[in-house]
Amino acid sequence: MAPNVKSDGRTTRWDRHRAERREEFVLAAVRTIDTLGPDASVADIAAEAGVSKPVLYRYFADKGELHAAVGAWAADLVLARVLSAVLAPATARDRVTAGVAAYLDTLAEHPQAFLLLSRPTSGQDPLGPGKDQIAAKLTRLLGDALRHLGGDAGAAEPWAHAVVGLGTSVGQWWLERHTVSRAAAARYLSDFIWHALSGAAAESGVDLSGLDAGDGDVTPIRSEKHR
Amino acid sequence: MAPNVKSDGRTTRWDRHRAERREEFVLAAVRTIDTLGPDASVADIAAEAGVSKPVLYRYFADKGELHAAVGAWAADLVLARVLSAVLAPATARDRVTAGVAAYLDTLAEHPQAFLLLSRPTSGQDPLGPGKDQIAAKLTRLLGDALRHLGGDAGAAEPWAHAVVGLGTSVGQWWLERHTVSRAAAARYLSDFIWHALSGAAAESGVDLSGLDAGDGDVTPIRSEKHR
DNA sequence: TCTTAATGTTACCAGCGGTAATAGTTAGAT
DNA sequence: ATCTAACTATTACCGCTGGTAACATTAAGA
Incomplete structure (x- = not known):
């Protein structure tokens, strides 16, 4: 059987990094929304975070999840x-x-x-x-x-x-x-x-x-x- | 000076008709949203009302105004x-x-x-x-x-x-x-x-x-x- | 006769949310 | 040493949505 994926160091070594980076993106979303309002686009938020849109979609399934994270x-x-x-x-x-x-x-x-x-x-x-x-x-x-x-x-x-x-x-x-x-x-x-x-x-x-x-x-x- | 637009019978004869028709569209929107939820598209609402989209835009400036009318x-x-x-x-x-x-x-x-x-x-x-x-x-x-x-x-x-x-x-x-x-x-x-x-x-x-x-x-x- | 507003549609557009494809690096597992 | 997993980032692309332009005819008021 395949080893437990969760104990594979090639995967787990990124856990903390991912969590921290996700938090950075949430804070960028907060700043953007505080400036532009809750209708700010995903592109606006990506720009504030200094990344391109697809990077955000690596951390959030969709805009709804991003909004939920802000909430x-x-x-x-x-x-x-x-x-x-x-x-x-x-x-x-x-x-x-x-x-x-x-x-x-x-x-x-x-x-x-x-x-x-x-x-x-x-x-x-x-x-x-x-x-x-x-x-x-x-x-x-x-x-x-x-x-x-x-x-x-x-x-x-x-x-x-x-x-x-x-x-x-x-x-x-x-x-x-x-x-x-x-x-x-x-x-x-x-x-x-x-x-x-x-x-x-x-x-x-x-x-x-x-x-x-x-x-x-x-x-x-x-x-x-x-x- | 131009005559008062509001007393021109060519305009005022439509007032009641417009109000009644607008109300029909609001009710169509209520039915659609009751069925599909508040994310129902303008096209969905137009279909329920039996008209094409541009007709709805003759009565509501935008989707926001249509939603406000439902509210x-x-x-x-x-x-x-x-x-x-x-x-x-x-x-x-x-x-x-x-x-x-x-x-x-x-x-x-x-x-x-x-x-x-x-x-x-x-x-x-x-x-x-x-x-x-x-x-x-x-x-x-x-x-x-x-x-x-x-x-x-x-x-x-x-x-x-x-x-x-x-x-x-x-x-x-x-x-x-x-x-x-x-x-x-x-x-x-x-x-x-x-x-x-x-x-x-x-x-x-x-x-x-x-x-x-x-x-x-x-x-x-x-x-x-x-x- | 001219004007105003109505009737309705199709075709079109920009922007948005979301995705595919591309290429290279680092570190852990085998 | 080699393979694997996840990382780094972007551009180009797509479908859908909200919204608009253009078209032609009719009825009633000025």
């Missing part, structure tokens, strides 16, 4: 920043407020690339992969919190999608219109999210202030590094 | 149904619940065409026109209600965008996954929206149950026909 990049960035704010010790409400602030700041850095968070890669998959990624992580966080407090964890997934959907919608409105200050937008958004989650949870007998970290308790929302 | 059609349909539910005499909360149910039912009729509610016509305009249309009307409703009850009407616009964003996100998730029943999805969604609005309003001193119609009061949320 995933944006999701990773958002998650890192929002989670670091949400997981810092504070009252549950202050965590929501800090997460919202981190989200709006991150959005303002790459407004165009963030459109790909919620943009479908094609009509076949209506949920943008980046948005889906964020919703999946939020589902886990909310699910853990609700189970810890004795609530219905089945609500976690729809609520997570609600939070992600409203966040992208209000974020885009704010970027487009700038009719309110960043502080006001952050307040409107965090008030809405806090009351939605705490009120809906309280109705099923769950008190979200059980997640407060003010009194030194270890909360169920742990750093993801420990999972 | 506007979807928004009109949603608004008609949701508003008729929301404006019926009931408690404020029951109105929210009825509006959500109407929304989900409408969504299930034309799942693919509804994707164009939230899909940008191009990278230049990140807000889909259909979604924007719904948010604008919701902004008016919420603004009227908040002013009537003595609250901060400035919150109406971001909250309206939040409601529309979460509605489309959870609606799409539900259509794609169907992991929960329609009744459960409706309950999660309406709980979330109700608590978000009532809780955030209460924090600024506004009691949304002042909008209840149970005791025969005339509410500020009047039928749009009377405006």
Whole structure:
């Protein structure tokens, strides 16, 4: 039988190189889209990366996969920043407020690339992969919190999608219109999210202030590094 | 000076005919997109309409305008149904619940065409026109209600965008996954929206149950026909 | 009589996403 | 030493899509 292809050094010696190079191309795509918008052509992105088009197609099956990679990049960035704010010790409400602030700041850095968070890669998959990624992580966080407090964890997934959907919608409105200050937008958004989650949870007998970290308790929302 | 073009009977005699024909083409587009998805080509839509492509370009400047017309059609349909539910005499909360149910039912009729509610016509305009249309009307409703009850009407616009964003996100998730029943999805969604609005309003001193119609009061949320 | 807008099509074009073909180098496996 | 796997890069090419030009006739208003 043929040897295991994956342990062949002629193949594996390129793994790290490929991953690093792919990341360079994603960053080039982010820069291009930040400049030209999400309709930037593959040729535009290739030019920014300093290669010809067929080189990009060695790393991405098609434009959809390239867009999905940009969306995933944006999701990773958002998650890192929002989670670091949400997981810092504070009252549950202050965590929501800090997460919202981190989200709006991150959005303002790459407004165009963030459109790909919620943009479908094609009509076949209506949920943008980046948005889906964020919703999946939020589902886990909310699910853990609700189970810890004795609530219905089945609500976690729809609520997570609600939070992600409203966040992208209000974020885009704010970027487009700038009719309110960043502080006001952050307040409107965090008030809405806090009351939605705490009120809906309280109705099923769950008190979200059980997640407060003010009194030194270890909360169920742990750093993801420990999972 | 040249006569006012708009009062020339040779031009105006076609106005109604043009409007009716345009509507036929929008409906053909809705059918095509419901069948083939939002990536359906202009040629596909023209074939469904029984005309050649250049005929469609007499009514729509480009594909973006055709998509926007589909989004506007979807928004009109949603608004008609949701508003008729929301404006019926009931408690404020029951109105929210009825509006959500109407929304989900409408969504299930034309799942693919509804994707164009939230899909940008191009990278230049990140807000889909259909979604924007719904948010604008919701902004008016919420603004009227908040002013009537003595609250901060400035919150109406971001909250309206939040409601529309979460509605489309959870609606799409539900259509794609169907992991929960329609009744459960409706309950999660309406709980979330109700608590978000009532809780955030209460924090600024506004009691949304002042909008209840149970005791025969005339509410500020009047039928749009009377405006 | 002239003008305006309608009716419809085929043929055509530029640009985009994506692919085939070309040739040489480096390092691991046999 | 030889073979293999993946790398380096480009130009030329293709099908498809969105969009447009050109053509000819009819009905109604000015």
